[in-house]
Amino acid sequence: MNVSLVSKKKPEKMRLNTAQVGLGYNSIEDFLKTIERRAFHMARMATGNADTAMDIVQDSMFKLVEKYAHKTPQEWKPLFYRILNSKTTDYYRRKAVRDKVFPWSKYVVNTDSDQATDIVDLTAGRLSETPDEMMMRSQRIDKLTGAVNALPRRQREAFMLRCWEGMSTIDTAETMKCSEGSVKTHYSRAMHSLRDMLEDYNYD
Amino acid sequence: MTNQAIDNLQKDLQELENNTEARDIFRLAQARNKALSQSDSKQRNRLFPALGASMASILLVSFFFFQQVPISINDEFVSGVNSEERLFELDDENLDLYEDLDFYYWLATNEQGATG
Numbered sequence: 001m002n003v004s005l006v007s008k009k010k011p012e013k014m015r016l017n018t019a020q021v022g023l024g025y026n027s028i029e030d031f032l033k034t035i036e037r038r039a040f041h042m043a044r045m046a047t048g049n050a051d052t053a054m055d056i057v058q059d060s061m062f063k064l065v066e067k068y069a070h071k072t073p074q075e076w077k078p079l080f081y082r083i084l085n086s087k088t089t090d091y092y093r094r095k096a097v098r099d100k101v102f103p104w105s106k107y108v109v110n111t112d113s114d115q116a117t118d119i120v121d122l123t124a125g126r127l128s129e130t131p132d133e134m135m136m137r138s139q140r141i142d143k144l145t146g147a148v149n150a151l152p153r154r155q156r157e158a159f160m161l162r163c164w165e166g167m168s169t170i171d172t173a174e175t176m177k178c179s180e181g182s183v184k185t186h187y188s189r190a191m192h193s194l195r196d197m198l199e200d201y202n203y204d
Numbered sequence: 205m206t207n208q209a210i211d212n213l214q215k216d217l218q219e220l221e222n223n224t225e226a227r228d229i230f231r232l233a234q235a236r237n238k239a240l241s242q243s244d245s246k247q248r249n250r251l252f253p254a255l256g257a258s259m260a261s262i263l264l265v266s267f268f269f270f271q272q273v274p275i276s277i278n279d280e281f282v283s284g285v286n287s288e289e290r291l292f293e294l295d296d297e298n299l300d301l302y303e304d305l306d307f308y309y310w311l312a313t314n315e316q317g318a319t320g
Contacts, residue, residue, distance in 0.1 A: 028240070029236070029240055032236045032239070032240075033236065036232045036235075036236060037221045037224045037228075037229070037232065038221050040224070040228060040232055041217075041220055041221055041224070050228065054228070054231055054232070054235065057232065057235060058235035058238070058239065061235055061236055061238075061239035062238075062239045062242060064239070065239045065240060065242060066239075066242060137216065137219065140216055141216055141219070141220050144213065144216060144217070163210065163213065163214060163217075164214070164217050191210075194213075195209070198209070198213070201209040201210075201212045201213050201216075
């Protein structure tokens, strides 16, 4: 397939000796492989649209490879998430302008496949789970997606980086270009909002 | 939010990531490979201006070179073969001088013979 043909060229040039660092990736290709799915779901939660999320992730990958491939692997993650957040913000700005210029576009039905497809069809099969459990999990994830999407932008960024990506407060502050105190405030407020919206998660 | 709730939330987020649809995984792989292969095409793109500039300079030089050659041919052509045409451009005094040129040439050779 084309994909495998193209992928064999580049990593040789960008391979860096970082095995001793213990990051789990030693080239920019490996880094992108480890991060792409999470980034995609983060962008999808933020935008509510899979195609837009895919575009944002692709743009972020392009920019990282183009501008920051020469940086050390430790710097890639904060840089990538900074780019991702910046691209997401750009999307919101463009959307705001579009909504002002074409006010009726807000009322156009979203034809994204996420909305049209049944959530059961989107859930991958798991042998250890009963259909009921699968259904419940899908509903929880659906609710979680809605709740995260409803958060203010900075709170959502703080939540995703801290809770999902597991970044430290320092790294999150560097990624979000703000102080550690601001990160703590955003994260705390995000968790407070989510607690109200996601009561289903208080199970053992 | 309790720690238990946060753990459950993280578990679900991880599940969401693990259960990414095959179609999305394929598109992500495509996006990644496009991003990784871009620097090759960038290097190619960087060569284009240099190649274009050198080609343009070669064309310019060759244009001036070939334009100068016909001019010199014309000069020789005018001065040599078509000398009669040039006579029309001369005024009367110079025309008389040109017509008596054979006489002056004969005179000069005779004088040289007389002195020699």
